[in-house]
Amino acid sequence: MASRADLKGKGKAGKGDDSKGTFIKSMKQWSTWCMKKAKVATQYGFIPLVIIIGMNTEPKPSLMQLLSPV
Known part of the structure; x- marks a missing residue:
């Protein structure tokens, strides 16, 4: 029968690893x-970014024209 030392599994080479x-x-x-912070920033920043870009295009729409679905 194998001794107790032979039955032990091989572990890491050292504890410093x-x-x-x-x-x-x-x-x-x-x-x-x-990634969690970037997701939150994207979720809350996307629509205001679209509105700001839309307000700075030519012809300049009013805020109601920009937000209306038609």
Whole structure:
């Protein structure tokens, strides 16, 4: 029968290798946070951006003409 030491699975080479995993984990969290903020900024900024661009075109429409569906 195999000894207790032989039955242990092979683990990481050293405990100092965890810094790479921590860096990757923090980058994933950072990118997720940035994407959530970008989504909110896009959702709340798109319609005002369209209105501002529409107000600065030629011929200059009034705000009611710009917002009416017809």
